[in-house]
Amino acid sequence: MSFPRIQRSGLTEEENDVLLCSVCAKLDFYRILLYGIHELEAIPLGSLSSILEKSYQCSFCRLISLYVRRTRIMEDFPHVDLSEIECVVYTMLNGALRRGPYPPLRFGRRLHITGKGHWQIHPAFSAAGPLIIHLMQEDAFKFGRPVxxxxxxxxxxxxxxxVKKWIKLCQENHGDKCRNVWRMDRNLPEFVRVVDVVSMAVIPAPSGCRYVALSYVWGGNGAEYWTTKDNIAKRSMPGGLNVATLPGTITDSISFVRQLGERYIWIDALCITQDDSRDKVSQLHAMDLVYGLSYFTLIAAGGKTARDPLPGCRPRTRTLQIHIEVVQGLHLFVAPPTQEKALAQSAWITRCWTYQESALSCRRIYFTEQQVYFECRCQVFCEAIVAESKADFSSSFLRYPRGEYFPSSTSSFDSYKSAVGDYTRRNLTVESDIVDAFTGVTNALVAAFRLGDPARAFQYGMMLTELHYALLWQHDPHTPRTRRLLAEGCHSSWPSWAWATWRGAVIYMSQGVNQVSVHETLIDAWYIVDHSGGIVLLDVQRQPPYSSLGGILDPIEMPLDIHRPLKPGTLIFRTTSSHFNITRRGGESIEESSPADHYGLFNILSTIHFPPTWVGTVILPLDPFIVLSSCNSSLKRYRGCLLHVMAVSEFDGLMERVGLGVIHNVAWVASTPEEKVVFLR
Incomplete structure (x- = not known):
């Protein structure tokens, strides 16, 4: 499909078509951008291979070629046949401005290039995202539209x-939506320090001071620039912080904050005494306040170590990737990656510590390799696209939900579940940090949902106030069942029922879409062995209706069946226990499993009748020794006459979690389960 040509004043037809191939010369880009082309009526451009071949002579083909080369599709996927990909072009609206009772003011169109075949189905193209071509702001007047x-x-x-304008717009227009949502009446604790970028000293944070927080990747040991017991006194004096000893990310961050006219910045390597365990513990347990109360968080997502610069903070620290071509008198350019795509390519987003640093911050300024992005809870701004209107855009390609928006729900457990899923997909250099790096999130949940004492609401990363939900976590199937190392060569002694004990990603059992459902709890009371060896009743919220199995569990009777001291973290509760046979679903043997899978679906079989009858499903490690030594312990009931069951291995009266599944309630009752006090280690 093509349009009749419309001649713009001052341009001849020859000038319009200069540096365009025969295919692109037939298009009227002015009219396409003025009136639009629906996706169903997209205009064909030819094969991707032919477009690449013509890029040296056609300015529009060159824009497409630059996108393909920038995303490294050909290098990373050399086997893709580009001649099989037929490209088309259509338009989409940039957005519209809400104007009260008046019709929305539209802000023009952008070109979308897509294609059939591999472009739609191959991971090389789906990961790169759509090719979007924008009109530059200097040409907006040609269409009678604002910039x-x-x-x-x-x-x-x-x-x-x-950058100052972005911050000011957020302050003036977003109000409480972009202020601290955790503890509005709190200041930083007295023991928290900040860097005074004027006096260049590490000082106690002044009461109520406005400060910036830094989130970055350490990338290894930094003893030469850390604050320690030996240098803390010197660094507390004016001029005591020597910039010459600091790595690029930190020096650039200090310089950037100073240029913005701010005075204080919190940087963990400088504000925490790194060789003082007491100081580290107290500071790390205040991370929810440090990031939640910050004016904004500066995120260094453009480097792999603290020694890398902030791209664009100083001259020659970044290479601009925006290339502009003149097509029929219009200045066009390929849009840089969205913030989501840019962060996905960073080392920063792979680190566990950076999850809470971003999630807890109300405003964030991201330095990426491509450009700087500003993000608050209401809007996204970037250098490459003009979007600083004071009014709210009803439809903008810049706006989309944050991946780590927190809290993600008005439900405390849904917010927790979402955070666990995102957090456990990231990496740690020191595995024993797994709970500490999540403490800011759990503290924020306690504050936001008023869960009481943080030490009683969360232990080992588990949400104890909603334990009947929290126990329903499951390993990602591609994650080996390996205990986390808490010390040099030593596996975790943490309890098996906590996800933090195990390496790898965690997901939650669901019914429906992202919904963990507990219709009726069967556990009367939950107890835990504390660090002193005492047995403590947990503050677990009951889910009505409630069915007691055998009356209130008396703590006095608990240790009678155990012939050795109970370790801290042992979970104690009364439930029923029964034995079932299991078989791999689909009749596959363990040897036939995918090498990438470490867990599989197993059928639970009742042997009351012959042949054995399928009564439920359980997810277990692909390890026959563990599976054969397990039994199933009923924890809570699914809606629809199903029970959540936990597969456990038992030794000397103690049980360990092996897997999780569901079983038909009738089959459970028919198996004549025995009532049992469970000591889950």
């Missing part, structure tokens, strides 16, 4: 005035 949501020319260094 909003058009391309902006970027400089080699970040425009400080633009």
């Amino acid at each position: 909003d949501l058009h391309g902006r020319r970027m400089r080699n260094t970040v425009d400080i005035g633009l």
